[in-house]
Amino acid sequence: xxxxxxxxxxxxxxxxxxxxxxxxxxxxxxxxxxxxxxxxxxxxxxxxxxxxxxxxxxxxxxxxxxxxxxxxxxxxxxxxxxxxxxxxxxxxxxxxxxxxxxxxxxxxxxxxxxxxxxxxxxxxxxxxxxxxxxxxxxxxxxxxxxxxxxxxxxxxxxxxxxxxxxxxxxxxxxxxxxxxxxxxxxxxxxxxxxxxxxxxxxxxxxxxxxxxxxxxxxxxxxxxxxxxxxxxxxxxxxxxxxxxxxxxxxxxxxxxxxxxxxxxxxxxxxxxxxxxxxxxxxxxxxxxxxxxxxxxxxxxxxxxxxxxxxxxxxxxxxxxxxxxxxxxxxxxxxxxxxxxxxxxxxxxxxxxxxxxxxxxxxxxxxxxxxxxxxxxxxxxxxxxxxxxxxxxxxxxxxxxxxxxxxxxxxxxxxxxxxxxxxxxxxxxxxxxxxxxxxxxxxxxxxxxxxxxxxxxxxxxxxxxxxxxxxxxxxxxxxxxxxxxxxxxxxxxxxxxxxxxxxxxxxxxxxxxxxxxxxxxxxxxxxxxxxxxxxxxxxxxxxxxxxxxxxxxxxxxxxxxxxxxxxxxxxxxxxxxxxxx
Amino acid sequence: xxxxxxxxxxxxxxxxxxxxxxxxxxxxxxxxxxxxxxxxxxxxxxxxxxxxxxxxxxxxxxxxxxxxxxxxxxxxxxxxxxxxxxxxxxxxxxxxxxxxxxxxxxxxxxxxxxxxxxxxxxxxxxxxxxxxxxxxxxxxxxxxxxxxxxxxxxxxxxxxxxxxxxxxxxxxxxxxxxxxxxxxxxxxxxxxxxxxxxxxxxxxxxxxxxxxxxxxxxxxxxxxxxxxxxxxxxxxxxxxxxxxxxxxxxxxxxxxxxxxxxxxxxxxxxxxxxxxxxxxxxxxxxxxxxxxxxxxxxxxxxxxxxxxxxxxxxxxxxxxxxxxxxxxxxxxxxxxxxxxxxxxxxxxxxxx
Numbered sequence: 001x002x003x004x005x006x007x008x009x010x011x012x013x014x015x016x017x018x019x020x021x022x023x024x025x026x027x028x029x030x031x032x033x034x035x036x037x038x039x040x041x042x043x044x045x046x047x048x049x050x051x052x053x054x055x056x057x058x059x060x061x062x063x064x065x066x067x068x069x070x071x072x073x074x075x076x077x078x079x080x081x082x083x084x085x086x087x088x089x090x091x092x093x094x095x096x097x098x099x100x101x102x103x104x105x106x107x108x109x110x111x112x113x114x115x116x117x118x119x120x121x122x123x124x125x126x127x128x129x130x131x132x133x134x135x136x137x138x139x140x141x142x143x144x145x146x147x148x149x150x151x152x153x154x155x156x157x158x159x160x161x162x163x164x165x166x167x168x169x170x171x172x173x174x175x176x177x178x179x180x181x182x183x184x185x186x187x188x189x190x191x192x193x194x195x196x197x198x199x200x201x202x203x204x205x206x207x208x209x210x211x212x213x214x215x216x217x218x219x220x221x222x223x224x225x226x227x228x229x230x231x232x233x234x235x236x237x238x239x240x241x242x243x244x245x246x247x248x249x250x251x252x253x254x255x256x257x258x259x260x261x262x263x264x265x266x267x268x269x270x271x272x273x274x275x276x277x278x279x280x281x282x283x284x285x286x287x288x289x290x291x292x293x294x295x296x297x298x299x300x301x302x303x304x305x306x307x308x309x310x311x312x313x314x315x316x317x318x319x320x321x322x323x324x325x326x327x328x329x330x331x332x333x334x335x336x337x338x339x340x341x342x343x344x345x346x347x348x349x350x351x352x353x354x355x356x357x358x359x360x361x362x363x364x365x366x367x368x369x370x371x372x373x374x375x376x377x378x379x380x381x382x383x384x385x386x387x388x389x390x391x392x393x394x395x396x397x398x399x400x401x402x403x404x405x406x407x408x409x410x411x412x413x414x415x416x417x418x419x420x421x422x423x424x425x426x427x428x429x430x431x432x433x434x435x436x437x438x439x440x441x442x443x444x445x446x447x448x449x450x451x452x453x454x455x456x457x458x459x460x461x462x463x464x465x466x467x468x469x470x471x472x473x474x475x476x477x478x479x480x481x482x483x484x485x486x487x488x489x490x491x492x493x494x495x496x497x498x499x500x501x502x503x504x505x506x507x508x509x510x511x512x513x514x515x516x517x518x519x520x521x522x523x524x525x526x527x528x529x530x531x532x533x534x535x536x537x538x539x540x541x542x543x544x545x546x547x548x549x550x551x552x553x554x555x556x557x558x559x560x561x562x563x564x565x566x567x568x569x570x571x572x573x574x575x576x577x578x579x580x
Numbered sequence: 581x582x583x584x585x586x587x588x589x590x591x592x593x594x595x596x597x598x599x600x601x602x603x604x605x606x607x608x609x610x611x612x613x614x615x616x617x618x619x620x621x622x623x624x625x626x627x628x629x630x631x632x633x634x635x636x637x638x639x640x641x642x643x644x645x646x647x648x649x650x651x652x653x654x655x656x657x658x659x660x661x662x663x664x665x666x667x668x669x670x671x672x673x674x675x676x677x678x679x680x681x682x683x684x685x686x687x688x689x690x691x692x693x694x695x696x697x698x699x700x701x702x703x704x705x706x707x708x709x710x711x712x713x714x715x716x717x718x719x720x721x722x723x724x725x726x727x728x729x730x731x732x733x734x735x736x737x738x739x740x741x742x743x744x745x746x747x748x749x750x751x752x753x754x755x756x757x758x759x760x761x762x763x764x765x766x767x768x769x770x771x772x773x774x775x776x777x778x779x780x781x782x783x784x785x786x787x788x789x790x791x792x793x794x795x796x797x798x799x800x801x802x803x804x805x806x807x808x809x810x811x812x813x814x815x816x817x818x819x820x821x822x823x824x825x826x827x828x829x830x831x832x833x834x835x836x837x838x839x840x841x842x843x844x845x846x847x848x849x850x851x852x853x854x855x856x857x858x859x860x861x862x863x864x865x866x867x868x869x870x871x872x873x874x875x876x877x878x879x880x881x882x883x884x885x886x887x888x889x890x891x892x893x894x895x896x897x898x899x900x901x902x903x904x905x906x907x908x909x910x911x912x913x914x915x916x917x918x919x920x921x922x923x924x925x926x927x928x929x930x931x932x
Contacts, residue, residue, distance in 0.1 A: 008699075008737050013659060013688045401634075474671035477632055478729075480658040481665040482685035483736065489659075492684070496675050 013483030020486035024402040027393050031411045034454050038426030039274065041433050046267035051260075053432050063264030073269065076250035079160060080229055083246060086164035087171065087228040092221045094168065095175025096213060101316060102176075103183040104209060105307045108317040113324075114180070120328055121173040122508075123558055124515035126233040126532050127551030130539065131331025132157055132166050133237055134338045134548065141334060145346045158242050163234050169327040171227060175220040182216035183209070201307045215287065222284040223416075226277055230419030232518045236536060247273060248421050248518075255425075255522065267429075270422045281417035332555055339549035358545035362553070367538075368546060371529035372553060378449040378530060379514035386453040386513075387506045390460035391498065394468055395490050399476055409461070416458035420518030427451040428522045445528045451519040456512045460505040467501035468494070500569065507565035511558050582643025582739055582772060583608055584629070589638035591624055591796075598624045599635060600796040607788075609770040611763065615783040616793035617819065622776045625793075626744055629774065630665055631658030642740055664733030668745040670725045672717040678704075678728050679713040685736040699735060706765070707731045723754050730762070734769075741766070741773040747782060759786055780820050784808060792816045808861075810848070810929045817859035817931045824865075824906045826858045830930070839903035845878050846928040856930050860906075864927035867897060867910035868920040879923040888913070 041052060046064070050057045067073055101107045102114040120128070135142050136157050146152040156162045190212070194204045235249035245253070247269065255266045309316055338344045341353040362368045390412065397408035415423065431438035431447055441447030471494060479489035495502070517532020524533045531550055539547045584606040591599040599621045606612040614622035627633040629640055631647065634655055640648040642663075647656045673681050679700060686696045704710040707727040717725055726746060733741060746762070747755045763786045766773050777783050783790050784804040791801045792815070800812040811817035814825065826844060828835040830852050835844040846858060868875060870882065883901035894909050901921060908921060 010686075010689045010691070010736050012662075013685075014690050472669055472671065474667040474669050475673060477630075477658070478665065478667060478671035478673070478732070479684070480632070481630060481661075481663060482732065483659050483662065483688045484684070485657070485659050488688065493673055497673075 013485075016485050016487040018487065020400070021402075023392070023487055024396045024400055024405075027389075027396050028402065028404055028408060030389070031393055031408060034450070035411045035414050035457070038423065038430045038451075038454075041429035042267055042274075042422070042426040043271055045262075045429050046264055046271045048264060051262045051264070052429055063268040067265045067268045067272075070265075072245065073247075073250060076245045076247045079235075079244055080246040080248075083160050083164050083167070083231070083234075084225050084228040086161055087167045088221050088225045090164060090168035091171040091224045092175045092217055095172045095177075095220065096179045096210075096217060098172070098320065099176050099179035099183055100205070100209070101320070103180055104205065105309050105316075106313060107309060107320075108313050113317070113320055116324055117176055118173045119324075120170045122511055122562060123170075123328070123332075124532070124551060124554035125170055126237075126517050126535055127335065127515070127554045128170065128328075128331055129166060129233045129237045130535070130544075130548060130551050131335040134344060134544070135330055135334035137238070138241065141337070141344050141346055142330070148346065158238050158244075160244060163238050163244070164228075166238065167228050167231055167234055171224045174224055174227075175217070178216045178220040178223075179213055182213055186212055205307055219284060219287050222280055222287060226280040226284070226417055229273070229277065229280075230421070230518070232419075232421055232521070233536065237539065248419060251421060251425075252521065262428075267425065270425050273419055274422055277417040277419060277422075278414075281414065284417075332552075335548045335552045335555065339545060339552050342545075355545075358549045361543075361546040362549050365546070367526070367529050367534055368550060370527065371531045371534040372550070374445045374448075374529060375514050375531040378445055378452060379510045382449045382453045382456075382513045383506050383509035385449075386456060386460055386509050387502055389453075390457060390464060390505065391495065391502055392490075394461060394464045395494060398465070398468055399473070399490070399494060400486060409465075412461040413458045415455050418455075420455055420516070421521065423451055423455050424519040424522045427454075427519070431523075442523070443525070443528070445530070448520045448523045448528060448530055449513075451523060452513045452516045455516060455519050456509055459508055459512055463505040463508060464498065464501045467498055471497050504565070504569055507561060507569070511561055514557060515554055582645075584612075584740060584772060584774065585639075585641040586625070586629065587639045587641075589625065589628060589635045589640070591621075591628065591633060591635040597796050599628070599638075602638070602793075602796070602798055604791050604798060604801055606772060606774060609772055610788045611766055611771075611773045611775060611786060613775045613777060613783045613787035613790045614793055615777055615780060615790050615820070617778055620793040621796040622778075622793050623744060624796075626742055626774060626776045629740075630663055630742055631656065631661050662736070662738050663740050663742055664736070664738035665742045666726070666729045666733050666744065666746045668748060670729040670746075670749075672720075672725050672728050672732070674717050677714050677716055678709065678720070681717075681728060681732050682713075682735045685732065689736060703731045703735045706734070722750055723758060726750065726758060730765075734771075739772070741771045743773065743775040745777055746775075747777070748779070755782075762786070784820070790820075792819060794819070809927070811859055811931050813932050814857060814859075817929065822862055822907065824860045824862065824904075824908075825931070826860060826904060828856060828858070829854060830856045835928075837902075837904065841902040842881055842904065844923065844928060845925045846930060847925045848929075852930055857932050859929045859931045860923055860927060862896070862907045863894075863909040864924065865906070865908040866922040866924075867908055867912075867914050868922060869914050870916070870918045870920050872920065875920075875922045879925060879928075881921045881923075883919055883921050885917045885919055 045052050047059050047061065048057045049060045049062055098113070098117055102110045102117070107113065134140055136154060137143065138156070138158055143154045146154050155165060157166055191204050191208050194208045195201070199207065230248060231246065232248040232252060235244060235246040236252065239245065239249065251266050251269045254263060254269070334344070337350055339358050340355065341350050342355050343353055344350070362372070393408055393412060396402050397405050427447065427450065431442045441450065475497070476489050476494050479493045480486070484492065515532065517530070517536060520530050520533040521536060524530060531554055535547045535550050586605070587603045589599045589602040590597070602621065602625055604612070614625055616622045624633055628635050628648065635648070635650060637650045638648070639646065639650065642661070646654055647661055648654060673684070676684070682700045682703065683696050686699060691699070700713070701710065704713055707730055709724065709727050709731060712720065712724065717728070720728065729746070747758055750758055759782060775786065787804055789801060789803055790807050792799045792807060794815050800807055800816045807816060807820055811820065817823045817825070826835070826837055828837040828844065830846070833846060835846060835856060835858055837844055844858060866875065881901045883899040883906070886898040886900055889896045894911050895913050897908050897910065897919070899906050899908060899919065899921065906921070
């Protein structure tokens with residue numbers, strides 16, 4: 001035995017400076033504080049007879065009584081539910097249709113459509129609403145053109161169905177993604193079986209494929225419904241002229257127009273909205289569990305026989321292209337034109353009204369210029385910080401023995417159900433109550449950044465978790481067995497393998513944070529403006545031109561970053577494949 | 581190389597008992613196998629020793645070190661147990677070269693660069709992988725990846741080597757070679773090794789001793805010969821190799837086979853009385869021509885041949901001896917549909 005040099009004493013393994021338990025507890029506590037923390041003062045504020053910053057005060061249900069006694073509140077709920085219902089219907093039907101066309105048929109250019117259809121959810125939502133307004137609104141360029149030149153009516157986007165259409169075009173990608181995933185993982189042998197039993201392809205589509213989509217449709221519908229309840233930009237930009245108020249704009253208006261500042265009724269309304277959103281999230285979790293039962297395991301997918309559209313191959317592609325042009329390209333072009341003219345009207349040629357004034361405002365007006373700078377800083381720092389935090393929290397949730405690890409996924413997904421405006425009110429109260437720290441956060445852009453980061457935690461988790469799940473657990477166990485502790489194993493083995501997801505998460509978070517606005521509307525102050533909030537307040541003051549220019553800035557940044565991200569990501573993925 | 585003591589491990593998943601009072605001792609330098617069907621608790625046992633599972637009861641000691649003791653609330657983290665593990669998937673880190681994979685445990689142990697280089701050379705020579713040290717895992721075959729995994733488990737001189745189904749991802753030819761090679765290496769280095777497998781051939785050919793497990797319990801511990809020739813119970817008899825089970829009533833070492841026409845003398849069942857099951861391996865039975873008078877008397881039965889199958893190195897007979905349907909093997913072909921069977925008494929094991 002002594003002939004081999006095998007046995008040899010080695011020093012014992014080195015331990016990380018920060019022990020694993022400290023990191024794990026720290027991560028969990030931070031997640032709790034950030035996600036649940038802001039709602040505690042919000043709830044407290046809703047049951048006091050005066051704002052939190054005023055001394056004295058007793059507990060009371062008066063805010064709820066006031067709120068429930070206001071007919072406008074119930075009217076706003078009615079509008080919101082009708083709007084959310086219509087939005088959901090349109091977005092889910094549209095998303096499923098496009099998904100079937102792109103995954104299951106030989107539609108011309110289906111690969112391209114599959115990618116382009118995702119754009120609306122990534123584009124700045126407020127800016128796009130503005131684009132719609134400029135082009136398709138009551139006095140919009142194309143509305144007037146169609147009306148005056150061709151005597152054709154267009155869809156009135158300042159009505160509830162019209163507003164639902166606008167929101168549906170933004171949220172359609174969610175339904176598309178869910179259905180696409182369900183369609184491509186479905187076992188194609190189920191369809192093959194129906195075909196060999198004598199069913200024609202169209203019949204297979206209706207009797208097998210679409211019924212199998214049912215859980216995906218339900219899941220997408222719940223999420224879209226939850227998201228559309230929280231819409232703030234649409235009622236403020238499109239609803240005001242017809243005096244259509246949604247629950248979010250009701251709270252916004254009550255807050256900004258109240259005679260006493262920060263009324264308790266707003267907090268009470270926010271708590272109610274939070275309850276509704278939470279119930280919807282719980283419902284969705286149930287549905288997701290149900291969906292898992294529908295996953296058909298086994299079978300090689302990918303070699304699916306495509307449904308032949310024959311004569312419809314190109315016309316269908318044409319219609320889809322027209323849809324994308326009308327709902328995405330045209331509003332963006334509208335924004336671009338608007339930002340370069342004094343007035344946008346079909347009566348006078350745009351070049352006769354050309355001006356640089358709007359862009360000059362962007363450069364010269366402090367509020368506009370600062371909001372671009374602030375948004376850029378917030379987006380970069382926020383995306384880095386959030387990505388890092390979520391990467392760590394995802395590891396604790398799925399790759400550690402931490403006692404409360406199972407609560408972390410729920411904590412990270414919860415903000416997805418929470419309307420942005422409520423996160424904003426929550427942080428507003430939280431900063432008010434936390435002394436010097438709160439003062440610092442309120443007076444700097446970091447307070448807004450934190451709210452935006454918390455709002456977008458779910459996105460980072462959704463991107464990272466599937467990749468982590470594909471990294472075999474034996475890889476980190478091998479690291480532990482080799483003598484590395486939890487943090488060192490995470491750092492040197494798991495996180496490097498997670499790199500593509502970390503990068504994707506950073507890109508998406510950057511785009512989302514730079515375009516985010518609703519958590520910020522109650523937090524911004526002179527000096528801490530961000531693009532979205534500035535757009536909203538300046539639009540309400542009637543500065544459509546500069547606001548369009550600002551929206552265009554958002555669109556350009558978004559498209560450029562996504563394009564670069566996709567390029568680098570593709571390279572990263574190819575490299576990853578070589579290294580994996 | 582230390583001994584391993586596992587005592588009274590109990591582990592529950594929900595209301596399912598994954599481990600039920602699992603105890604065994606592995607001697608210094610021994611290759612000890614946990615054998616059983618999937619879900620029998622063998623991997624849970626291994627992962628408890630490694631520190632990736634925490635049982636509810638019991639204790640685990642390696643040498644003088646107490647790794648785990650539920651009663652005393654002791655659970656040394658996996659990274660401080662200094663064990664070498666080869667996983668079923670090999671778990672060779674895909675973003676590191678072979679060299680980097682091996683260097684990792686040494687870097688964790690604060691070795692100098694030169695010492696790391698020297699040690700990796702030694703171990704790669706041991707597993708004959710030196711020329712491939714700059715390759716990434718995806719550039720290696722399954723067999724090569726397995727060697728890297730083994731080298732990585734050995735590079736820091738762990739006190740014990742744990743192998744979790746390491747051959748199940750190799751194709752049949754390669755698996756035979758890998759077994760011989762690993763067994764040889766283990767023997768040369770004198771490594772105390774625990775090996776988990778569901779493959780009885782693997783267990784029998786490689787192990788010094790085998791623990792057969794089922795439903796979270798250890799059914800029998802013994803050398804491969806003991807487990808194969810003298811199974812304690814039906815489960816072991818049926819799981820390890822093929823077997824004929826003969827039921828009857830025993831008294832004074834003679835079994836009255838059910839149906840009453842045949843008698844079977846067995847050895848090593850002293851004191852047994854009453855209803856028993858006797859296990860007889862198909863190859864333990866001699867198949868003789870009916871006119872052959874060289875064996876006769878005790879445990880020699882006449883039988884009718886139902887089917888014969890040629891399996892390359894032997895013939896397999898399905899025969900009917902009175903009320904008993906038996907499977908027997910013979911290297912030679914015996915023609916005709918009447919034959920004689922002889923079952924040596926020492927080849928009969930009472931299994932309950």
